[in-house]
Amino acid sequence: SQQxxxxxxxxxxQEGENATMNCSYKTSINNLxxxxxxxxxxxxxxxxxxxxEREKHSGRLRVTLDTSKKSSSLLITASRAADTASYFCATAxxxxxxxxxxxxxxxxxxxx
Amino acid sequence: xxxxxxxxxxxxxxxxxxVELRCDPISGHTALYWYRQSLGQGLEFLIYFQGNSAPDKSxxxxxxxxxERTGGSVSTLTIQRTQQxxxxxxxxxxxxxxxxxxxxxxxxxxIL
Numbered sequence: 001s002q003q004x005x006x007x008x009x010x011x012x013x014q015e016g017e018n019a020t021m022n023c024s025y026k027t028s029i030n031n032l033x034x035x036x037x038x039x040x041x042x043x044x045x046x047x048x049x050x051x052x053e054r055e056k057h058s059g060r061l062r063v064t065l066d067t068s069k070k071s072s073s074l075l076i077t078a079s080r081a082a083d084t085a086s087y088f089c090a091t092a093x094x095x096x097x098x099x100x101x102x103x104x105x106x107x108x109x110x111x112x
Numbered sequence: 113x114x115x116x117x118x119x120x121x122x123x124x125x126x127x128x129x130x131v132e133l134r135c136d137p138i139s140g141h142t143a144l145y146w147y148r149q150s151l152g153q154g155l156e157f158l159i160y161f162q163g164n165s166a167p168d169k170s171x172x173x174x175x176x177x178x179x180e181r182t183g184g185s186v187s188t189l190t191i192q193r194t195q196q197x198x199x200x201x202x203x204x205x206x207x208x209x210x211x212x213x214x215x216x217x218x219x220x221x222x223i224l
Contacts, residue, residue, distance in 0.1 A: 033212070042116070042203055042215035088155065099145055099157030099171060100213065 005103055006089060012109040019076045021106040023089030024069075030092065032065055033100070034074050037086045046074075046087075076108075084110045114138070116216035118204050124222045127196060133189045133219045137206030144187050145213060146179060150200035158202075161187065191221075199223045 006023045013019055025032070031050045035043040049056045049065045049072065056063045062075040076083055088105045092098035117136040125131055137144050146158040157171040161181040172178075176194075181187040191198055201220050205213040 035215075040217070042217045043205075045212045045214070048212065099147075099160045099168065101157065102147075102155035104154045 006087070006106045008106060009104070010107045010109070012111060013079060014111050015079060015081055017079055019079050019083070019108055019110075021074045021087050021108070023072045023074070023103050025072075025089070025091050025101075025103075026070065027091070027093060029067070032063075032072050033090045034061075034063060034072075035088045035090060035102075037088065037105070039085075043088065079108075079110045081110050081112050084108060116204055116206050116214055118202075118216035118219050120219055121217065122220045122222075124224065125194060126224050127194060129194055130190065130192045131194055131221065133191075133202050133204075133221070135187045135189070135204030135206075135216060137185065137187070137204070138208075138214055139185075141206035141208045141214075142184075143207045143210065143213075144181055145205040145207075146187070146189050147203040147205065148173075148200045149203055149218070153200075155203075158189070194221075194223045196223045 006021055029051055031048050033048045034046045036046055037043045047058045047061055047063050049063050051067055060077045065072045072089055086105045086107045089103045090100040092100050116138055119134045142163050144161045148156045148158055159172055159179045160168040176192045179189045199222050201218040203215055203218040205215045207213045
């Protein structure tokens with residue numbers, strides 16, 4: 001079953017603009033992860049934020065986590081055509097080696 | 113080093129047939145996961161192996177699905193008496209000691 005929802009389901013922006021995607025989840029978590037999936041490929045891990053963290057950066061990525069609202073956001077700054085992909089948030093109940101529960105994803109299209 | 117390898121990359125079979133999907137995890141990874149990705153259900157966790165422990169089968173959708181992991185390495189996911197609703201992309205992932213999961217590119221299964 002799906003842990004929660006990402007919104008928007010689809011997002012189309014111009015190259016160079018920033019893209020923001022949101023994720024909500026239902027259960028308590030140990031950490032939350034974001035993954036990217038290019039068409040026809042597997043998922044690639046982008047960033048992990050722990051439940052005691054509020055914000056984390058990695059290159060052009062910025063993730064926030066609000067455990068009181070059970071929500072997270074992923075910001076991609078200065079978007080590039082290569083960022084075109086689907087983005088998923090994922091959680092695991094125990095946070096360790098458990099199977100992940102994914103949201104439905106946001107399909108991001110970067111217009112050149 | 114090599115990533116997670118899945119075979120076949122595509123499989124077309126007739127309803128009622130059995131299929132076997134194979135996953136070669138990253139060498140040294142202790143945990144192995146199977147997920148299913150379909151348009152209707154999104155990404156679903158199926159089963160998880162950790163070392164020599166009994167697998168967590170909580171996500172398997174029916175008793176037609178089974179999986180094994182031989183020698184703590186290669187895993188096969190078997191679907192017996194396939195149904196059209198089994199059509200999906202089956203993704204395998206591996207991780208080391210509860211760290212980030214690394215995904216293969218999946219097997220696209222089509223049931224005619």
